[in-house]
Amino acid sequence: xxxxxxxxxxxxxxxxxxxxxxxxxxxxxxxxxxxxxxxxxxxxxxxxxxxxxxxxxxxxxxxxxx
Numbered sequence: 188x189x190x191x192x193x194x195x196x197x198x199x200x201x202x203x204x205x206x207x208x209x210x211x212x213x214x215x216x217x218x219x220x221x222x223x224x225x226x227x228x229x230x231x232x233x234x235x236x237x238x239x240x241x242x243x244x245x246x247x248x249x250x251x252x253x
């Protein structure tokens with residue numbers, strides 16, 4: 188039986204890679220690290236990008252998208 192990483196039981200490698208990519212996209216938009224990690228799997232980063240490009244502050248964009 189393959190040992191699992193603490194805190195990541197049931198999460199596959201592909202899921203972790205997708206999460207990391209989403210986090211990087213949010214960080215690129217200026218989302219602080221912790222917010223990017225927390226919201227990466229729950230928001231559409233495209234929507235946040237559109238809001239930010241239109242002048243919306245990052246934190247407000249996240250609140251709108253959630």
